[in-house]
Amino acid sequence: MGGKKYRETHREELRIKARQYYREHVEQCKAYQKDYNKKNQSKINKRALEYYYKHREELRPKKNAQKRVRRVPLKEKCELCGATEKLERHHPDYNKPLEVITVCATCNKKLPYIPKVKAKLKKVCENPDCRREFASIRSDARFCSRKCEWKVWSKKRSERQIRTIQ
Numbered sequence: 001m002g003g004k005k006y007r008e009t010h011r012e013e014l015r016i017k018a019r020q021y022y023r024e025h026v027e028q029c030k031a032y033q034k035d036y037n038k039k040n041q042s043k044i045n046k047r048a049l050e051y052y053y054k055h056r057e058e059l060r061p062k063k064n065a066q067k068r069v070r071r072v073p074l075k076e077k078c079e080l081c082g083a084t085e086k087l088e089r090h091h092p093d094y095n096k097p098l099e100v101i102t103v104c105a106t107c108n109k110k111l112p113y114i115p116k117v118k119a120k121l122k123k124v125c126e127n128p129d130c131r132r133e134f135a136s137i138r139s140d141a142r143f144c145s146r147k148c149e150w151k152v153w154s155k156k157r158s159e160r161q162i163r164t165i166q
């Protein structure tokens with residue numbers, strides 16, 4: 001079909017369209033959402049719970065970090081370009097919630113592409129068949145792509161299955 005691929009390559013475009021549609025049909029959308037939620041409450045709850053349990057290890061530090069990081073004062077300049085306006089906190093590692101750098105909104109957006117930052121963020125993919133270098137703002141990033149992550153994960157899973165059978 002290619003529907004999924006289309007959605008992936010046109011993600012931004014589709015999001016803008018959806019937002020525009022929503023703005024033009026706010027009342028209808030809200031009513032629909034309410035109706036949908038009512039009819040599918042148990043399904044939604046189940047999905048949210050499943051998501052939470054599956055990702056709780058990553059979610060917990062992130063949630064805590066988001067709360068605590070607001071207490072860290074900003075510096076008066078962007079640490080990358082020296083701009084003094086639209087300053088934001090950038091959080092390179094959610095496991096170290098209080099380690100933040102001050103960057104301007106512009107730098108924050110292109111952070112992963114700035115060579116100086118890129119060098120700091122350089123990592124090697126942990127997939128033994130890949131071992132490619134990549135950059136990530138997450139210090140706990142271990143794989144260059146979802147594909148690599150999935151490969152290692154599915155390998156581990158099949159090893160586990162073999163072990164339980166033996």
Ligand SMILES: [Zn+2]
Nearest residue numbers: 078081104107
């Ligand atoms: Zn900046």
Ligand SMILES: [Zn+2]
Nearest residue numbers: 125130144148
């Ligand atoms: Zn890889």
